[in-house]
Amino acid sequence: MDILGMIRPYVQQMLEDRRYLHEHPELSGAETQTIAFVSRALEELGFRLHVVPSGGVIGVMNRAGDAPYVLLRADVDALPIQESERNLLELRACVSKNPGVMHACGHDAHTAMLLCAARALAASEAPMNALFVFEQGEEKGGKGFIENLLPYIEENFSVGTCYATHVRWDIPAGKIAVMDGVVMAGGFGFDVTIRGRGGHGSRPDLACSPIDCFCDIHQQASALRMRVAEPDSVLTYSLGLVHAGEQQNIIPGSLRFAGTVRTYDTAGAAERFASGLRAVIDHACAVHGCEYTLDHFSKPIYETANDPQAAAHARRAIGGALGEDAVTACVPWMASESMSAYLKLWPGVLSFTGIRNEKKGCGANHHTPEFDLDEDALALGAAAACAYAIDYAENRPEYAFCRKIVSVADLVSRTL
Numbered sequence: 184m185d186i187l188g189m190i191r192p193y194v195q196q197m198l199e200d201r202r203y204l205h206e207h208p209e210l211s212g213a214e215t216q217t218i219a220f221v222s223r224a225l226e227e228l229g230f231r232l233h234v235v236p237s238g239g240v241i242g243v244m245n246r247a248g249d250a251p252y253v254l255l256r257a258d259v260d261a262l263p264i265q266e267s268e269r270n271l272l273e274l275r276a277c278v279s280k281n282p283g284v285m286h287a288c289g290h291d292a293h294t295a296m297l298l299c300a301a302r303a304l305a306a307s308e309a310p311m312n313a314l315f316v317f318e319q320g321e322e323k324g325g326k327g328f329i330e331n332l333l334p335y336i337e338e339n340f341s342v343g344t345c346y347a348t349h350v351r352w353d354i355p356a357g358k359i360a361v362m363d364g365v366v367m368a369g370g371f372g373f374d375v376t377i378r379g380r381g382g383h384g385s386r387p388d389l390a391c392s393p394i395d396c397f398c399d400i401h402q403q404a405s406a407l408r409m410r411v412a413e414p415d416s417v418l419t420y421s422l423g424l425v426h427a428g429e430q431q432n433i434i435p436g437s438l439r440f441a442g443t444v445r446t447y448d449t450a451g452a453a454e455r456f457a458s459g460l461r462a463v464i465d466h467a468c469a470v471h472g473c474e475y476t477l478d479h480f481s482k483p484i485y486e487t488a489n490d491p492q493a494a495a496h497a498r499r500a501i502g503g504a505l506g507e508d509a510v511t512a513c514v515p516w517m518a519s520e521s522m523s524a525y526l527k528l529w530p531g532v533l534s535f536t537g538i539r540n541e542k543k544g545c546g547a548n549h550h551t552p553e554f555d556l557d558e559d560a561l562a563l564g565a566a567a568a569c570a571y572a573i574d575y576a577e578n579r580p581e582y583a584f585c586r587k588i589v590s591v592a593d594l595v596s597r598t599l
Contacts, residue, residue: 208261238332251343270555272544311576345531354537369449381436500574
């Protein structure tokens, strides 16, 4: 089947969708207009529509009786970032019209690519069952979709495999990366408030400084990695927020700090670091005469890990449709992804669609004001999803997949 020819009639609409979504971004949990936009598009295709409150929307295509469904997924939310008018080189093709909100990770492209794939598959005669899943709240760890969307899918559909793609700034446009095993990191976030006793800067002996306590915690936490992770294990610890005090001569009564830990080994290194960090905080506060509250300290989310057999299937299907030179490999990405939860429930793949094109100024990292993508790359991303879905429906590969979690409740308890 000519997959590129199959999507060609819908590429222009995909670009228009992407630009509309980019100009009208919505934050996690507030994607009202985005979900309405997607729902209208799916209804126009004649799909049965399932809107899951605080989870997302699902378009259902059923052409193969009781055959298992291919689940194709995109995320729809944006980030609280003020977009720059220029990318790394020139003025953008389109700019957010919502001040302080930006599709700085590429979810506008993910949504547009999946809508394009949905249109192409709807127009084809491919006998398949497919779920087109548009997920809310990914940038906030996807907790709502895990609590609401995944249980709904589990109860109502028999899923055989799942597939998603994430645009990636460091992969050249025109390439689709598909790897075995871990492709994105797991980890956990923390938000801690230390409470001491404030005082005047001239008499630190009369105070219990939360700043001193925090310095002790940060020093020990920075060294903790060496004690809990093997030398060849990847684990990062970083702070994104530290706040205390307002005046240079006043010792504050409290301090708040927050950050994240990322790893490719959630069950091992992440769990040990989490336990060690809590012990460090407890000990340091006791030494410095402070108390603390864990405002956020959840169980680590899982790393995103592709099923090896599904990855081999993806390379074969995508290479056959787009050409072997379009499929590449890459290093894993230390960011985290809610696709990790899908891949714990069903065998599948998260691929990466390259969007880097320095001649167009596309190459800034995700979550930055200059982030931009080469729109010409999106046709390949949409075609890759079609290729995976059609190949699965035609060949029905059987994967030696075994769920390694107890329940969906385990997934719900884990959030960044």
